[in-house]
Amino acid sequence: MTSISASSLALSAAMAVAAGLIGSFALMRRMTLAADALSHVAVPGIGVAILLRVHPLAGAVVALVAGAVLIWALESRTRLATETIIGVVFSAALAVGALLTTGEELMDALFGAPSTLSLVELVAGFVGAGSVILFVLLARDRLILMFVSSDIARTAGINVRRLSLLYLLAFAVTVALGLRFLGALLMGSLMIIPPATARRLARNLASMLAISVAVALIATLFGEWVAARLNRESGPMIVSVAAVCFFLSLASRRAPGV
Amino acid sequence: MPVKTANAVEVDHLSVRLGDVDILRDLSFSVPLASSVAVIGPNGSGKTVLFRALIGAIPHTGSVRWAPGTRIGYVPQKLDLERDLPVTGRDFLLARARLASAPPSAIERALTRVGLAPDILGKLVGTLSGGQFQRLLMALALLADPTVLLLDEPTAGVDEPGQERWNDTVRRLQTEGVTVLLISHDLSVVMRFATTVLCLSRDHTCFGIPRQVLTPEILAQVYGEPVGLFVHDEHLR
Numbered sequence: 001m002t003s004i005s006a007s008s009l010a011l012s013a014a015m016a017v018a019a020g021l022i023g024s025f026a027l028m029r030r031m032t033l034a035a036d037a038l039s040h041v042a043v044p045g046i047g048v049a050i051l052l053r054v055h056p057l058a059g060a061v062v063a064l065v066a067g068a069v070l071i072w073a074l075e076s077r078t079r080l081a082t083e084t085i086i087g088v089v090f091s092a093a094l095a096v097g098a099l100l101t102t103g104e105e106l107m108d109a110l111f112g113a114p115s116t117l118s119l120v121e122l123v124a125g126f127v128g129a130g131s132v133i134l135f136v137l138l139a140r141d142r143l144i145l146m147f148v149s150s151d152i153a154r155t156a157g158i159n160v161r162r163l164s165l166l167y168l169l170a171f172a173v174t175v176a177l178g179l180r181f182l183g184a185l186l187m188g189s190l191m192i193i194p195p196a197t198a199r200r201l202a203r204n205l206a207s208m209l210a211i212s213v214a215v216a217l218i219a220t221l222f223g224e225w226v227a228a229r230l231n232r233e234s235g236p237m238i239v240s241v242a243a244v245c246f247f248l249s250l251a252s253r254r255a256p257g258v
Numbered sequence: 259m260p261v262k263t264a265n266a267v268e269v270d271h272l273s274v275r276l277g278d279v280d281i282l283r284d285l286s287f288s289v290p291l292a293s294s295v296a297v298i299g300p301n302g303s304g305k306t307v308l309f310r311a312l313i314g315a316i317p318h319t320g321s322v323r324w325a326p327g328t329r330i331g332y333v334p335q336k337l338d339l340e341r342d343l344p345v346t347g348r349d350f351l352l353a354r355a356r357l358a359s360a361p362p363s364a365i366e367r368a369l370t371r372v373g374l375a376p377d378i379l380g381k382l383v384g385t386l387s388g389g390q391f392q393r394l395l396m397a398l399a400l401l402a403d404p405t406v407l408l409l410d411e412p413t414a415g416v417d418e419p420g421q422e423r424w425n426d427t428v429r430r431l432q433t434e435g436v437t438v439l440l441i442s443h444d445l446s447v448v449m450r451f452a453t454t455v456l457c458l459s460r461d462h463t464c465f466g467i468p469r470q471v472l473t474p475e476i477l478a479q480v481y482g483e484p485v486g487l488f489v490h491d492e493h494l495r
Binding site for chain 2: 141144148152156157198202
């Protein structure tokens with residue numbers, strides 16, 4: 001890849017904003033393991049879609065939504081059981097996906113495959129990213145209360161089950177948005193590393209969200225630019241830039257008690 | 259003709275089963291409006307489970323009927339928060355105030371009512387002491403102007419002056435007509451505070467006024483061993 005189209009760059013920026021926002025709440029919810037595993041479930045979806053000769057992204061979206069609903073259904077069980085089942089089911093999904101897809105297709109599914117964007121893909125991408133960003137901004141207060149205490153949220157009149165499902169679906173959509181740029185293996189990292197960096201630096205929720213979005217944007221845009229310059233895959237470069245941001249944040253020390 | 263007292267909540271044949279274990283079995287009681295109920299019992303007797311069933315957080319059989327227009331303020335026993343999570347007292351209270359359509363001034367009023375200084379707003383909730391955090395949760399509960407408060411061992415791990423401040427806050431709310439349900443291990447607090455006591459244990463439940471319930475015989479049945487509580491008449495109203 002030697003050049004990046006403006007529309008692709010804009011879509012990747014929208015994806016990064018969505019990832020930075022939705023990932024911040026994943027960190028609050030301590031679902032980073034589930035988040036990473038969920039992104040892997042896209043691979044068998046892509047495999048089946050290729051077999052059926054439909055758009056790979058359509059297969060990925062179906063698989064991701066199914067994965068999100070599975071996590072949601074398991075949430076009423078104990079935490080340990082949930083994490084075990086997620087670990088087993090989603091690792092198995094990755095294995096099955098790897099069997100269904102082969103060679104270059106598998107590499108594309110795992111690490112992303114920037115190709116020319118069709119108008120439909122572009123519109124679907126912006127609608128998806130816009131929906132996720134809007135959801136987080138509108139549901140922010142309810143998400144804070146639910147992730148701090150679902151019982152307090154319930155007494156505040158919040159439909160915890162529904163909000164939890166909406167959050168997981170927004171998460172699945174964000175993973176789908178990132179498949180083209182980072183692939184199923186690395187997209188989870190863009191939803192975890194920027195918020196983890198922000199947590200080191202932020203002094204309140206607003207600054208955490210802002211820093212998380214900024215790190216995701218810097219990692220994505222700078223990563224894509226460097227990848228294009230060096231003729232490398234964009235996904236690994238984006239995650240590498242994000243990881244550098246995280247390690248730099250380790251050097252900072254927040255004032256105690258603030 | 260006797261006037262039927264309005265109840266804040268009516269619980270009918272409530273049972274909760276978690277896995278293979280019956281946590282609560284066929285529990286029935288009513289809580290009159292503006293009364294104070296203390297829930298006592300040994301560890302594992304289902305006190306917190308009862309509260310969570312009352313707010314609809316866990317599956318149960320039987321019925322829980324709240325009075326129309328009930329607004330519940332719930333203060334859980336403890337929250338498993340990470341210390342470095344960048345959520346401040348302000349983030350937390352503002353989220354609740356906005357949901358309740360309460361003006362920002364309601365936050366200052368709620369802090370005053372629970373005896374917290376405004377500087378708590380800038381602190382991360384994970385760095386607060388046990389007592390500070392409990393009072394922040396109480397302020398959060400008060401933001402929505404609750405008609406019922408559910409307090410799950412609010413003073414566990416809180417120092418003596420902190421407990422006194424807490425008890426004063428609860429007493430003030432009682433005089434304002436708020437119905438209070440309180441889980442407590444401190445039987446002296448229960449004696450002073452409660453109009454009714456609900457005791458839970460594996461084999462024995464009881465519901466009545468403190469003078470009838472907090473007897474050495476019943477307490478021994480509830481806790482499975484003799485409990486040293488001396489009931490003085492001056493504590494009973």
